[in-house]
Amino acid sequence: MMSLFEELESRGFIKQMTHEYEIKKNINEDKVVFYIGYDPTADSLTVGHFVTLMFMAHMQKYGHKPIVLVGGGTVMVGDPTGKTDMRKMLSRDVIEENIRKIKGQISKFIDFSDDKAIMVDNSDWLLNLNYIEFLRDIGVNFSVNNMLRAECFKQRLEKGLSFLEFNYMIMQSYDFLVLNQKYNCIMQLGGDDQWSNMIGGMDLIRRKTGKQVYALTCNLLLTSDGKKMGKTESGAIWLDKEKTSIYDFYQYWRNIDDKDVEKTLKMLTFVPLNEIKELCSVEGEQINKAKEVLAFEVTKIIHGEEEAIKCMEASRALFSKEGNLDNAPKYDVSESELGCSLLDILVSKKIFPSKSEGRRLVTQGGVALNENKISDVNFILNIDAFKDGKAIIKKGKKNFYVLNLI
Structure with missing residues (x-):
């Protein structure tokens, strides 16, 4: 032993x-x-x-x-x-x-x-x-x-x-x-x-x-290129769900660089070392299994198993059409907000930390509505965007949010 x-x-x-x-x-x-x-x-x-x-x-x-x-x-x-x-x-x-x-x-x-x-x-x-x-x-x-x-x-x-x-x-x-x-x-x-x-x-x-x-x-928690881990475009990743949503917390680990998966599994989870070795002995897209285990385990430690399961199902639903879409992070949009700037709405829901950050992502092609890239910072959200009362926002490469029309 x-x-x-x-x-x-x-x-x-x-x-x-x-x-x-x-x-x-x-x-x-x-x-x-x-x-x-x-x-x-x-x-x-x-x-x-x-x-x-x-x-x-x-x-x-x-x-x-x-x-x-x-x-x-x-x-x-x-x-x-x-x-x-x-x-x-x-x-x-x-x-x-x-x-x-x-x-x-x-x-x-x-x-x-x-x-x-x-x-x-x-x-x-x-x-x-x-x-x-x-x-x-x-x-x-x-x-x-x-x-x-x-x-x-x-x-x-x-x-x-x-x-x-x-x-x-x-x-x-x-x-x-x-x-x-x-x-x-x-x-x-x-x-x-x-x-x-x-x-x-x-x-x-x-x-x-x-x-x-x-x-x-x-050792400090550093990425493979020597930078401090836990920083994003929006700022630090907090353990408080009011500062970093549980879903965003989960997604941070789900989207981690391939080179950092084994290290973080070893340091930030209780997963046995032999299991970690097996999870990380793969290449290409197969490493996503290890990333999912990492995201689930760290989210379970901080926010509990129930929340970790919800995030896992939401992530699967948005990435691969598996799981339960009802567990995706949802934000209500009232009918009175229709006709307003999509950017303003996303800032008000705190999907973007600030309007300047939202503008930057839009101009860089980092925002999509129902899989269609938004290139106009003045884009207006209207009822046509909602299918069965829902619209999906993609921020960056892998962060998804559901807008629910009420």
Whole structure:
């Protein structure tokens, strides 16, 4: 039987680690407490968070105890990692609402029953710190020279790094110290872009307590050409169905590049590795079976099996005339809207995120009505477009929507 570390490695999670022998031993032979942090910068997590959520879920599946840290304190400073500009400052009320919403999303991955996992908010210990005491007790352990060499700061130095953001590494490191002292947390996991911050926490604990703790990062979710996955022409792919519809979420994975199918099946689903190998050992159109499994499994994790089945049937109906067309994403159009611009109607239904985006797609030939391309941005929708009260809109190559005349 494959060990946990071997499974994580085979699925493509493992990127960097601080102590290979000790980490493998802890993961494979012991039951450890570990943590991963999420700053509530928005009221939903995105596809970019998917990998670390699955990383954490696999660890828990093998008996390890996750601490999910929501950064109600650190988000007030802002992580400069991967950012070209300073993050927008959020009010406390907005932060609290963001935390409330993302907690529900994380619960789809992690079992918090019977103390199998805990969720903590670092605002509980960060917001009431005495600044001078914190500098003397914690800040003294950090070398500014070493911090400036960290990747998370390098790209910001040219454009300007605020002193506020410069404190982020120290605060995240302090989180690890608190969790180690309070919960005996000995390992921090996270995306590879967090490596410098994680090393800072490990070093702080060693200096303050003499204890050895560990850091382990996972690969970021990138496409085969090195771009961040989860971005579309309309923006980020969110886990919240109000921000990204369930059907659009499903279709994103159904339409993924052939080269990325095996990797995403390994990292973002619980499908056994031998089944994934078999699904992806084909060429040409046969890879569509693997894409359908991927889309179904990730949608099931986020939105539930019932919604995943609906999306699968809708997708089959629109692509190959199989399945149940009633499950396709539908938008009601009233008779009073007939005679109006199709573009305006599609924007009002949020099929297009904006009118400018709609115009661009139309002029590029990316919009069709009942399989007929629309080339006129002023095209008027009338009753002739509806057959049995329905009209089908195609956006891009593979996204379909049903307009239902009421």
